[in-house]
Amino acid sequence: MQYYAGLDVSLEETWICIMSQSGEIIAEGAVPSEIEDISLYLKSLGFDYDRIGLEAGPTSAWLYQGLIKEDLPVICIDPRHANAALKVQQAKTDKHDARGIAHIMRTGWYRVSHVKSIESQKTRVLLNARKILLNKRMDIDNQIRGMLKVFGHKIGPISAIEFSSRVYELIEGDNELVRYIDPLISVRESLFKEFKVLDKHIRDIARNDVLCRRFMSVPGVGPLTALLFKATIDNPYRFKKSANVGVHLGLTPRKYASGEIDYNGGITKSGDPMMRMHLYEAAQVILRRTSKPTTLKKWGSDIAKRTSRKVAMTAVARKLAVILHRMWVDETEFYDEGLKQA
Incomplete structure (x- = not known):
C-alpha cells in the first residue's frame, strides 16, 4: 500500500499527517521542528512513503535538504498553489493543514517549489x-x-x-x-x-565569476544584477523555455478570459521582488542613460512610443531575464546584431 505524509511546519512545532492511498488518516501528531524529530516520527511507523510534502517557507530549505539526506521522498510545494486547496477547509489549524497537505500529496495536485543550493x-x-x-x-x-x-x-x-x-x-x-x-x-x-x-x-x-562576467557584457547589467540573477535562478535547466523565466519573476501580465470578457491585467509580480527591481533598474539604464544604440534599446523605445515608458521598461526587464537565461544555458556571450550591422 502507498502512504503519503503532509508536514505543516512552524518555527517550534511541526504537525504530521500520514494518509493512505484511499484517503484514510493512518496517523497524525506533532513533533519539534527539527530534522531528527521529524525523521524519527516518519520512520518509526515503518511505512514506505510515496510522497512527503511541506510548503515552501523560511525553514523549508533546511528541512528539505536534511530530510532528503535521511532518504525520505520529500517534496517542497508552492504555498500559493497549495493555499487554493487548503482554504476550502472549514477549520484553519496546523493539524488540519497537515491533513490538507497529505491530501495534496495523495492526489498529486501540487506545484513543486525549487529548493535553492x-x-x-x-x-x-x-x-x-x-x-x-x-x-x-x-x-x-x-x-x-x-x-x-x-x-x-x-x-x-x-x-x-x-x-x-x-x-x-x-x-x-x-x-x-x-x-x-x-x-x-x-x-x-x-x-x-x-x-x-x-x-x-x-x-x-x-x-x-565566469558566468557573472558573461552576464555583465549585457547592457545595463552590473555586478549586483549579475550575481543576484545567478542566485535567484540557481539552476537554469529547471526552466523548459527561457520565456518561462519572465513568468517566474512576475514580469508577465495577468490573463482573465471568461465568457465574453477577455483582457490582460497588470503584471503578476510573483517571484522574487528584489530580482524584479534590479531588472527594472537595468532596463532604465538601457532606455534612459545608455548612449550606445543597441538593438534592445531600439526595441524598448519602439514599445514606449506605441504604449508608455512604464510598459516598455517592463518589456525590456522581461527580455533581459530571457537573454540572461539563454546565455547561461547556451554558454554564449552577449551578441548585439544591431551593433554588428552598424
Whole structure:
C-alpha cells in the first residue's frame, strides 16, 4: 500500500499527517521542528512513503535538504498553489493543514517549489545584508535631513561620502545640536563603512565569476544584477523555455478570459521582488542613460512610443531575464546584431 505524509511546519512545532492511498488518516501528531524529530516520527511507523510534502517557507530549505539526506521522498510545494486547496477547509489549524497537505500529496495536485543550493542561499544572505545596511544608512540620512530642516539647515543634494562633513559644517558652533546629532552620525558612519566592505566583496565575487562576467557584457547589467540573477535562478535547466523565466519573476501580465470578457491585467509580480527591481533598474539604464544604440534599446523605445515608458521598461526587464537565461544555458556571450550591422 502507498502512504503519503503532509508536514505543516512552524518555527517550534511541526504537525504530521500520514494518509493512505484511499484517503484514510493512518496517523497524525506533532513533533519539534527539527530534522531528527521529524525523521524519527516518519520512520518509526515503518511505512514506505510515496510522497512527503511541506510548503515552501523560511525553514523549508533546511528541512528539505536534511530530510532528503535521511532518504525520505520529500517534496517542497508552492504555498500559493497549495493555499487554493487548503482554504476550502472549514477549520484553519496546523493539524488540519497537515491533513490538507497529505491530501495534496495523495492526489498529486501540487506545484513543486525549487529548493535553492546552499551556495545560492549564502549569496542571497550577502546581498540582503548589503541591502539592509544601505537602507538603514539612508534612513538615518533622511532623519538627519528632517531634524536639521527645523533650524533652517538644508543639506541639499550631496554624495554619501560627503554627507557627514556637510552636516557638521551646517551645525558648527551649535554645541547642543552637535551633541544630539553626533550619535546618529557615528552609527551612520559605521553602517556606511560595513556597507562598503560588503559592496566591494560582492563586486569582487562577480568579477571573478565566469558566468557573472558573461552576464555583465549585457547592457545595463552590473555586478549586483549579475550575481543576484545567478542566485535567484540557481539552476537554469529547471526552466523548459527561457520565456518561462519572465513568468517566474512576475514580469508577465495577468490573463482573465471568461465568457465574453477577455483582457490582460497588470503584471503578476510573483517571484522574487528584489530580482524584479534590479531588472527594472537595468532596463532604465538601457532606455534612459545608455548612449550606445543597441538593438534592445531600439526595441524598448519602439514599445514606449506605441504604449508608455512604464510598459516598455517592463518589456525590456522581461527580455533581459530571457537573454540572461539563454546565455547561461547556451554558454554564449552577449551578441548585439544591431551593433554588428552598424
